[in-house]
Amino acid sequence: MNGKKGEVYSDVRKGVDDIINYMEKDITFAMPLGIGNPTRFINELYRRAKEDPSIKLKIVTSLSLERPKTKSDMEKRFAEPLLDRIFDGVPVYDYIADFHSGKLPKNVSIYEFFYKAGSALRIPEAQRNHLYSNYAHIVRDAIDFGCNVFGQILTTADRDGQKAYSMGCATDIAFQAFEELNKIRDRGGKVVILGEVNPTVPFMYGDAVIEADTYDIIFEGPEFKTNLFGTPNDSIGIANHAIGLYVSTLVKDGGTLQIGIGSLGDAIASSLIMRHKHNEDYNRLLKENGILDRHKSVIDKIGGTGTFEEGLYGSSEMIVNGLLQLYKEGVIKRKVYDNLGIMRLFKSGKLTGDSIPSNILELLIEVEGIYPRLREKDFKMLTTFGILKKGLTFKDGFISDGNIKVSADFYEKKNLEEIKIFLGDRLKNGKVLLGAFFLGPHSFYDALNAMSEEERTQFGMSGVEKVNQLYGDEELRVLQRKEGRFVNAGMMAHLLGAITSDQLEDGRLISGVGGQYNFVSMAHAIPDGRLIMMIKSTRGSGENTKSNIVYNYGHTTIPRHLRDIIVTEYGIASVRGLQDSKVIEEILKITDSRFQDELIQKAKLNGKLAPDFKLADEYRHNTPQKLEAMLKPYQARGYFPAFPFGTDFTMEEMVLGAALKGLTSRKKSDVLKGLLAEMFKPVPAKAEPFLRRMQLDKPSNRKEKIMRKVLLSALRSSKMI
Secondary structure, eight states: OOSOSSEEESOHHHHHHHHHHHTTTEEEEEEEEGGGSOHHHHHHHHHHHHHOTTOEEEEEEEOOOOOOOOOSHHHHHHHHHHHHHHTTTOOOOHHHHHHHHTOOOTTEEEEESOOSTTTTTTOHHHHHTOOOOOGGGHHHHHHHHTOOEEEEEEEEEEETTEEEEEOTTBOTTHHHHHHHHHHHHHTTOOOEEEEEEOTTSOOOEETTEEOGGGOSEEEOSGGGOOOOOOOOOOOOOHHHHHHHHHHHTTOOTTOEEEOOSSHHHHHHHHHHHHHHHSHHHHHHHHHHTTHHHHTHHHHHHHOOOSOOSSOBEEEOSEEOHHHHHHHHTTSBOOOBOSOHHHHHHHHHTSOOTTBOOTTHHHHHHHTTSSOSBOOHHHHHHHHHTTSBOTTOEEETTEEESSSOEEEOBTTSHHHHHHGGGGBOSBOOSOBSEEESEEOOOHHHHHHHHHSOHHHHTTEEEOOHHHHSOOTTSHHHHHHHTTTEEEEEEOSEEETTSOEEOSBOTTSOBSSOOTTHHHHHHHHHHSTTOEEEEEOOSEESOGGGOEESEESOOSOOSBOGGGOOEEEETTEEEEOTTOOHHHHHHHHHTTSOGGGHHHHHHHHHHTTSSOTTOOOOGGGSOOOHHHHHHHHHHHHTTTOSOSOTTOOSSOHHHHHHHHHHHHHHHSOHHHHHHHHHHHTTSOOOGGGHHHHHHTTOSSOOSHHHHHHHHHHHHHHHHTTOO
């Protein structure tokens, strides 16, 4: 900014002053998503813009995390104590509250390309200012939008006695941002690149390790250390567990897995762990319920039901808690290496595991992994991956350990024999997981921080341009991501195979396309890759239940020519390469039976099904009761729990949460009947802990007395008391 690089500021106010002055009060500020944002900086910058109308500030970001809002009195009583625990010491983004309440000053505008699902649905300005862009293209679009300041979170660690910086969770758009902003700088434009150090962020490796002089300004000091925003584990219902179970049969040992955050991702991880650690029960469940017979062809072709001997490699834009749990349980363990020669040897079967065969150099020469007359870059590669021992030197065509010197001209066979004394035992710097950012519960961050450096280096962090697509190193990335299973969620599946994931047909955004399209196209580009789209078959409850399988809809996220595999809680529809009538038939098989006839009638009306088409009777029983019968016996044995990976809820809160959730799904007339019946019943002793937690054990007015009865009715209805 002033000719210096990596200048450290301990005072955020002075840093903001300097940037405002340098940029002449015209700032378009871009930052990553989630917990990768420089919170102290953006809050101070926003405060200054509110005070000074002459400052023109645009903020370009995504997923601006905020503490959930509570509405009703009952909701406040339940949620506020929980939220106080979870968000203790977590800073808030000051601009978000003003944005959502319509109180942004006229000189400030917010532009986001991805929202927490549904959070912006009723905020007109958010809808008007949405930047609809694929995740991998957002830097390009932000630069076109005029971005001139970029900031992100950093963390530090001591490495070999030297202070090192890591982008931690915020590699996603950083590399592209650095490149594009520096191009503007080279053309004489004014730009600023800044980092804010929060040592609470786990120090991650791979491409995340960065030099201080990458940044113009680094904010560092005690005031920048804050707790991280944690996303509590979601409760997993039976329908989502069923979807996770079906998906788990489509994952091949030795392959690659991509999943997302939330209850569906956790459900997949939970079923994969059951498959690996309790394989006999897993297969018994599949056999008892006809899943192995009904979906035998697709399971045999692309998946499996055995344990994970080779294990999986994880490659997902977001490293989520479910992926970490799969690593802990020995499912994610297949290592890949950022070297084409090594990966070619793995593909050919001449290299397995991490043991180094004595003829490794000959093998690498065969696949053009190294040049027969070794070059400096070949030597560096061989030492980086442990093929040659640590401590060797390379000079004037010779490799030496200080005592013995061997020629690196491998056209001479004797040199290939002599060099074997310098071979290592095991490959190094393999990765079991690649991600662009991470987000999860506090236990997830704690687990990452508790890992040794050696263990954590297995988790590579890089930009979305590398994680979400193949371009640039196509052959290497295809080899690394073999048998890729790219698992994404959608809102609705069209009967002809298209998917709606992010937007209503009236144009209002629910979330944003994010990286979904990139993963879809990558799944089709990898020869043995497959796309798995998860759709919960219905939404709503009771009389308000609607089908998420629709004949057509006014917005499409993934077009039907990119159809592949669709999974609902009722099964698997493998529709790639099928004609339209067969696509419809397969999707009908996994549709809730309450809506099948209406869809069949519409398809016949439009000539997409034959007039005499009849859906086989075995698919006419897709009901919630069928799911209960399938999974409840196994839940009684400890499988498919609501929180397989722990929870921030206390026991009382789990009971209360289930009861209140049940209350919202009941008909109003049933709620009223329950309330009236409760008026004449005494308070059970078992209810006392729940009433105390809700501060309704000693109601002080008529409203609280009624609320207590409503709560007792909900607890009784859910069989909690």
